[in-house]
Amino acid sequence: MSISRSPAPSPVRAAREQEQGTSVRLSPLAASTDDDLFRPHRRAGVLLAVCLFTLLLSTLLAVVIGSVRIPPLAVGRLLLARPLGLSVADLPDTFATILFEIRLPRVALMAFTGAALAAAGATYQGLFRNPLADPYLVGVASGAGLGATFVIAFGLSATPFGLMAVPLGAFLGGVLTVALVVMMARVGRSTPVTTMLLAGVAVGAFASAITTFWMLRSPEGVSRAFRWLLGGYAGGGWASVWIVLPYLILGLIGVQINARALNVLQLGEEQARQLGIHVDRLKLVLVAAATLMTASAVAFGGLIGFVGLVAPHVLRMIGGPDYRQLIPLSAVGGAAFLIFADLVARTVFAPQELPVGVITALIGAPFFVVLLRRLKRSVF
Amino acid sequence: MATLTITHLSTGYHHREVLHRVSLEVRAGEVVVLVGPNGAGKSTLIRAASGVVPATSGSVRFDGVDLLRLSPIERARQVAVVPQAVNLPEAFTVSEIVLMGRTPYLGWLGRESEADREAALAAMERTCTTELAPRRIGELSGGEQQRVLVARALAQSAPVLLMDEPTAHLDLKHQVVILSLVRDLAHKEGLTVLAALHDLNLAAQFADRAALLVNGELRALGAPADVFTPAHLAPAYGLPVNVIPHPTHGTPLILPDGVERKDISGIRGT
Numbered sequence: 087m088s089i090s091r092s093p094a095p096s097p098v099r100a101a102r103e104q105e106q107g108t109s110v111r112l113s114p115l116a117a118s119t120d121d122d123l124f125r126p127h128r129r130a131g132v133l134l135a136v137c138l139f140t141l142l143l144s145t146l147l148a149v150v151i152g153s154v155r156i157p158p159l160a161v162g163r164l165l166l167a168r169p170l171g172l173s174v175a176d177l178p179d180t181f182a183t184i185l186f187e188i189r190l191p192r193v194a195l196m197a198f199t200g201a202a203l204a205a206a207g208a209t210y211q212g213l214f215r216n217p218l219a220d221p222y223l224v225g226v227a228s229g230a231g232l233g234a235t236f237v238i239a240f241g242l243s244a245t246p247f248g249l250m251a252v253p254l255g256a257f258l259g260g261v262l263t264v265a266l267v268v269m270m271a272r273v274g275r276s277t278p279v280t281t282m283l284l285a286g287v288a289v290g291a292f293a294s295a296i297t298t299f300w301m302l303r304s305p306e307g308v309s310r311a312f313r314w315l316l317g318g319y320a321g322g323g324w325a326s327v328w329i330v331l332p333y334l335i336l337g338l339i340g341v342q343i344n345a346r347a348l349n350v351l352q353l354g355e356e357q358a359r360q361l362g363i364h365v366d367r368l369k370l371v372l373v374a375a376a377t378l379m380t381a382s383a384v385a386f387g388g389l390i391g392f393v394g395l396v397a398p399h400v401l402r403m404i405g406g407p408d409y410r411q412l413i414p415l416s417a418v419g420g421a422a423f424l425i426f427a428d429l430v431a432r433t434v435f436a437p438q439e440l441p442v443g444v445i446t447a448l449i450g451a452p453f454f455v456v457l458l459r460r461l462k463r464s465v466f
Numbered sequence: 467m468a469t470l471t472i473t474h475l476s477t478g479y480h481h482r483e484v485l486h487r488v489s490l491e492v493r494a495g496e497v498v499v500l501v502g503p504n505g506a507g508k509s510t511l512i513r514a515a516s517g518v519v520p521a522t523s524g525s526v527r528f529d530g531v532d533l534l535r536l537s538p539i540e541r542a543r544q545v546a547v548v549p550q551a552v553n554l555p556e557a558f559t560v561s562e563i564v565l566m567g568r569t570p571y572l573g574w575l576g577r578e579s580e581a582d583r584e585a586a587l588a589a590m591e592r593t594c595t596t597e598l599a600p601r602r603i604g605e606l607s608g609g610e611q612q613r614v615l616v617a618r619a620l621a622q623s624a625p626v627l628l629m630d631e632p633t634a635h636l637d638l639k640h641q642v643v644i645l646s647l648v649r650d651l652a653h654k655e656g657l658t659v660l661a662a663l664h665d666l667n668l669a670a671q672f673a674d675r676a677a678l679l680v681n682g683e684l685r686a687l688g689a690p691a692d693v694f695t696p697a698h699l700a701p702a703y704g705l706p707v708n709v710i711p712h713p714t715h716g717t718p719l720i721l722p723d724g725v726e727r728k729d730i731s732g733i734r735g736t
Contacts (some may be wrong), residue, residue, distance in 0.1 A: 215555075346576030350566050352555035356518045359551075361622070362542030362570030407557040410576075 090425060119275075124129040130411040133404055137415055141197070141422040148196075148429045149189045153394045153436060156181050156189075178238050194327045196428045196442075197421035200388030202334045202379040204420025207394025208402075208412050212348045213369065214279045220394035221380040222319075223283060225290030226268055227394075230377075233259020234292040239300060249325050253333055253385035260377040260384075263289055326386045333382035338417060340375030344368055345409040352407070390443045393420050396450040401455055413443040423450070468529040470515075470626050470658045475524035477514040477562040484510045486682045492660050494625065497652045500662040501693075502679035503703050508662035511679065512630045515660070517546045521684065528626055528658070542570035546619035548629040556604025561612050563603050564590055567590035567621030589620035593647060604655035609640030616647060627651070633668065641665070645672040666720040670694050673713065678702055694718035721729050 118168040149161055156164075160177050164185050167174045174182070181218070203221060210219040210226075237255035264405040267289050271282040341348070347368050351358045355365050398412060405415055427445040434440065470492040475574075478484040487505045492498045500508045513519040515526045517534055526533045548565070553555055554563070567589065568582040580683045590596045592611045603611060619627055619716050629648065633641040649672050652659045663669045664726040669676055669690070676693040687694045699707045699720060706723040 184578070317506065343575060346572070347569075349562070350569050352558065353563075354512070354553060357547070357549055359518050359538055360516050360542060360547040362539040362543075364538050391719060402557070407555065408562065 101210060111389065114119040130405045130408070130415065133401065134411075134415055134418065137401075137418040137422060139417055141395035141425070144422045144429065145193055145197070145427040148193045148425050149185060151429060151433055152184070154180060154184055154190065156185060161185060166265040169252055190387075191324045191327050192428070193425055194324075195330070195386055196424045198327065198334050199383045199390065200393055200422070200424025201417040202330075202420075203387075203390060203424070204397035204416040205338055205341060205413055206379040206383070207420075208409070208416040209348070209372055209379075209399035210394075211371050211398060212351065212409055213376070214283060214356075215277060216397065219283065220396075221376070221383070222290065222389075222391055222394070223286060225263050225286035225288075225293065226377055226388060227384055227389060228290035228293040228297070229263025230256035230260035230381045231389050232297045232414075233262075233381075234256070234302060235297045250324075250329050253330050253381050255376060255384040256334065257381035259293070260381050261374075264373055264377055270370055310371060312380040330382040330385055333378045335381065337375040337377075337379035338413070340371055340378070341413050344371055344375075345413050348372065348409040349407075362450075387424075388441075388443075390424070390446055392443070392446045392450045393424055395442045396446075396454045397423055400454065400457055468625060468658065470660065471525075471527045472511075472515060473525050473527070474510070475521055475526060476513060477519050477521045479519070483522065484682050486516060488682070488684050489524075490660075490677055490684065490687065492626075492658050494658045495656045496654055496674045497649050497659040497661065497672060498675045498677060499673035500660065500679055501664070501666055501669045501686075502675050503635075504664070506679045507677055507682040509630050510682075512547070512660070512662050516545055516628055517541050539570045539710050542622060542624065544624050545626045545628060546622035546624040548612075548615050548619045548632050550631050550634050551608055551615055552635070554603050554611060556602060558603055559599070560595060560601055560603055560606070560617075561586065561590070561599040561636065563614055564595070564599075564617045564621050567618040570622065586617075586621045586624060589617040592620055592651070593617040602700070607640075608635045609637070609643065612636060612640065612644055613647070616644065622649070625656075626658045626660075628661065631662055631664060632662065633665065641668055648672075666694060666699070670718045670720065671715060680683060691719055694720055 099249045103267070138234070146158060146161070150156055150158055150330070160181055161173075163172060164177065164182055165175055166172055206226075207220040210221065210224050211217055214224070221230075233255040234252050235249045236259070263286075267282060267285045270285040270289070271278065273281065347363050348357075350361055350363055351368065353361070358368075359365050398416045401419050402412055405411055424446065427449060428442045430449070431440040431445045433444040472488060472490040474487040474489055475483055476487050478485060478569070487513060488507075490498070500511060502508055505706055509712060510519060512519050515533070517536075521534055531544070533544055536544070564586045565578055565582065568578060568585060571582060572578060578660055587596070590599060593616050595610070595613050595617045598606060598610055598614065606614065616632070625694070632644055632648075636644065645668060648657075648661065650658055651657045652674075671690075673690050675688060676686075676690050677684060678693050686698045694709055695718075696707050696709055699709070700718060703722075705725050708721045708723065709718045710721065711717070712719050
């Protein structure tokens with residue numbers, strides 16, 4: 087057994103390249119310098135650029151297209167008018183109103199919701215080391231939904247601090263759900279993942295049932311809560327955007343600073359502990375962070391499935407399993423995806439709006455299946 | 467010389483004690499192999515010594531420091547564990563897995579430094595895994611994966627190496643490769659190695675000293691020639707055994723006798 091670290095391709099490597107043909111050339115690591123040994127996911131930088139570009143493009147499309155079309159040039163001029171002191175007197179007054187009061191806050195809310203769902207999904211998948219985990223399977227989204235419904239149905243959202251109460255209610259609902267799930271799944275000192283996911287499904291279904299029951303029992307709250315539940319836009323304007331932003335940012339920071347530990351956790355809890363990770367503390371921080379993000383998404387975005395499941399997987403397939411890259415990639419990719427889905431949802435049957443969750447599933451599922459078929463190897 | 471000293475260590479799961487006051491010493495530069503029937507507590511001893519199963523009593527000291535009282539990070543700087551190569555996260559590359567061995571040395575932001583990469587690279591060279599660095603761990607054979615886990619443990623730069631059945635799923639050649647590698651590391655670099663093995667013949671060939679664990683108790687401890695005797699092994703495993711010298715090494719070779727069908731139900735332990 088010989089080891090070769092010379093800069094020139096070793097005979098073994100050359101032989102492997104010949105044998106495997108293009109698959110090696112496709113791999114991000116073609117050269118064999120020491121630096122390359124440790125940067126196997128070089129494509130992540132390119133991928134982030136692509137995701138950011140897609141985010142920008144979907145944002146532009148989403149503010150341009152609608153019942154009133156605002157030309158891209160007009161959008162640019164309106165955005166720059168205030169900081170540069172440009173005159174926009176020749177544009178219709180309605181343009182500014184529609185852009186700043188309706189479309190931009192809606193795009194921002196969709197971006198934050200998509201980012202939160204995708205980053206939370208990636209976190210849950212890593213935390214439970216289960217590719218099926220997402221905010222819904224774990225029961226957190228349903229619990230957060232119940233919390234938000236509680237706030238909306240009781241009219242708390244109409245009080246002066248009303249809007250703030252919605253994500254808070256969602257967060258408390260999410261936290262209670264997690265606590266309940268962990269309590270139910272606990273066996274002695276440990277919490278087996280399978281049991282926990284099963285408990286999550288059960289508690290989630292229970293919370294959804296209560297939510298539905300409640301809405302049917304309180305006629306005055308029905309229309310508001312039902313519109314929200316379908317993933318409809320709650321219409322809080324900029325206020326709801328600013329209210330959910332802190333939850334998203336706190337959650338993202340919480341996960342990102344633990345992203346390397348999350349990598350190590352993929353070896354299993356026991357090995358992670360033997361490598362010096364404080365596993366119980368890590369799990370607590372990650373659950374709290376992911377629940378914060380889920381709450382921020384559910385509070386005004388409603389129950390939107392599939393983003394949290396698909397976005398991280400697609401990006402993992404292309405960019406590799408390293409959570410230090412996967413978390414920001416998921417956030418940007420999820421944001422772009424949901425903006426686009428929302429654009430489709432409100433334009434295909436305009437003026438009627440489809441629930442955005444319908445579109446995320448309609449676009450996401452086939453795309454996901456195609457990618458799965460093309461990459462027939464484990465990416466997890 | 468620093469010594470790993472296990473004193474009166476007891477532990478168990480769910481109120482069932484699995485390990486009863488086991489005491490054992492491993493000196494630096496020495497390979498001590500734990501053997502015993504299934505369920506004797508070999509893995510439990512390794513897990514307790516690495517701090518993942520809490521001890522109900524007793525201590526595990528290295529160089530005078532009680533390892534069980536250290537924080538996970540401090541302990542990981544003293545003790546590295548080589549587990550069985552099963553259920554590894556397939557999509558990570560070999561270099562990423564080996565770099566995970568540097569976890570106890572990283573700051574709270576978790577950024578690896580040049581020194582960390584050098585340590586990982588050195589660990590890969592010592593285990594002949596440099597060539598595998600860019601490959602996904604899931605693509606490798608069991609023997610290669612096991613070498614990568616040894617590399618990860620070496621990257622951890624800990625003076626104590628604990629191994630839990632590191633050869634369980636390997637073929638003959640890779641069993642010998644792994645154990646030769648580890649014995650070399652102990653003898654030449656002064657690592658303190660405690661390894662649980664179920665294969666008595668491999669244990670006899672590679673151990674400096676062997677410890678026979680039965681029912682959670684230490685039954686014999688000493689040179690392989692003194693521990694691997696019919697007098698110790700027959701009652702421990704519940705069947706008659708022959709021991710002859712290895713034709714080239716002279717180490718004990720353990721050959722079990724057959725068991726009558728009527729005796730099978732009487733054999734304890736599974």
